[in-house]
Structure formats: structure tokens, C-alpha cells
């Protein structure tokens with residue numbers, strides 16, 4: 001595996017730096033979109049769309065960005081393994097918390113408008129993603145942290161933990177893309193500044209996903 005990885009002839013470092021620039025750009029664009037071009041965000045308001053706006057805010061800036069950062073922890077920060085494990089866990093917990101809160105916001109929005117729940121492809125992939133994410137976190141915790149499995153079991157489980165982690169992360173990317181398409185259609189955006197911003201957010205999220213995937217396969221240092 002190490003030899004295969006070194007044949008990429010580049011290290012994860014440069015892609016990690018580029019990924020952090022993407023994170024800043026996505027955060028800036030999402031905030032600009034929701035605060036400047038739309039009504040802003042609130043958990044309780046008479047302007048119901050403000051409650052909905054919490055949903056993209058928390059799912060993109062919380063769930064997607066933090067879970068991406070959690071995945072690349074091992075390649076990005078030069079620290080000891082136990083510290084990295086802890087950072088990996090904390091970033092995932094923040095992502096899960098933000099994701100659940102983001103879903104609560106859209107459920108609240110639907111409840112207040114008295115509309116049906118979870119009937120779209122977006123919502124179904126989204127719910128499956130959050131459930132699998134929670135399960136992956138639980139399995140990772142009991143295997144690698146507490147009580148922790150035998151080292152042979154951990155070694156056998158590790159590649160599957162990485163594979164399923166990347167799959168769930170890409171499910172989150174697909175969910176965000178389908179969510180952005182829904183907004184584009186519901187808001188009848190077609191052209192104009194907001195259409196451009198929403199499409200650009202989608203594009204940057206896709207590139208962010210690709211970069212995280214690349215960092216996972218690249219070696220820490222170039223051979």
C-alpha cells in the first residue's frame with residue numbers, strides 16, 4: 001500500500017493547503033448567500049424561510065466541512081497518533097451535532113408550514129447519510145478508542161473504516177448537491193447573482209469532496 005501511494009509522486013500537503021482555501025471560500029459564499037442575498041438565519045421567527053436557511057448553513061458549514069476536516073486530520077497536522085485520534089473524534093462529533101441540528105431546523109420549518117416530511121430523494125439520502133455517519137462514529141469509537149479492540153482486529157477493521165468513511169462523506173456531498181438543486185428550482189433562480197452564487201457553492205463543494213478523497217489516497221510525504 002505504501003509503495004502504491006508513493007507512486008502518485010506528490011504528497012498530501014499541497015492538496016491540504018488548497019483544501020483549506022476551498023473551505024474559506026465555501027464558508028464565505030454560504031454566509032454571503034444566506035445573509036446578504038437571502039433573509040438571514042433564525043431558529044424561531046415569523047419569517048419561516050429564516051428557519052429553513054439554518055439548514056444549508058449547518059449542513060454545509062457544520063456537517064460537510066467538519067467531516068471533511070476530520071477525514072484529512074491524519075494527513076494535515078504533524079502530531080502524535082493519540083492526539084490525532086482525539087482531534088479526528090472531536091471534529092466528527094461537531095459534524096454530527098451540526099448535521100442533526102441542521103435536520104431539526106428543516107423539520108421545524110416543514111412542521112410550521114404543515115408540509116410533509118422526507119418525501120424527496122435529497123431528504124432520503126440525507127437521512128441515510130446521518131444514520132450511517134452516527135453508526136460509523138460509534139463503531140470507530142468502540143474499535144479504536146474505548147474499550148478498543150485487539151490490535152489484529154483493529155488492523156483488519158481499519159481499511160473498512162477508511163472506505164466506509166469516504167463513502168459516507170461522498171453521500172453527504174451528493175445530499176448537499178441535490179439540496180442545492182432543489183433550492184435552485186424552488187426559488188426559480190435560473191439566472192442572476194443568486195443563481196451564480198448557489199451554483200458556485202455546489203461546484204466548490206464538489207471540488208472539496210474530490211480533494212478530500214485525493215488526500216486520503218496520497219502519502220503523507222513525497223518519496
Ligand code: HEM
Nearest residue numbers: 056059106107110117118120123126172175176179180182
Ligand atoms: C449533507 C447535508 C444535508 C443533509 C444531511 C440534509 C438532509 C435533509 C433532510 C433529512 C430533509 C428532510 C426534512 C423534512 O422532511 O422535514 C431535508 C430537506 C431539505 N433540504 Fe437538506 N440536507 C443537507 C443539505 C442541504 C443543502 C446544502 C441544501 C441546499 C440549500 C438543502 C436543501 C433542502 C431542501 C430545499 C429541503 C426541503 C425539501 C425536501 O424535503 O427535500 N439541504 N434535507
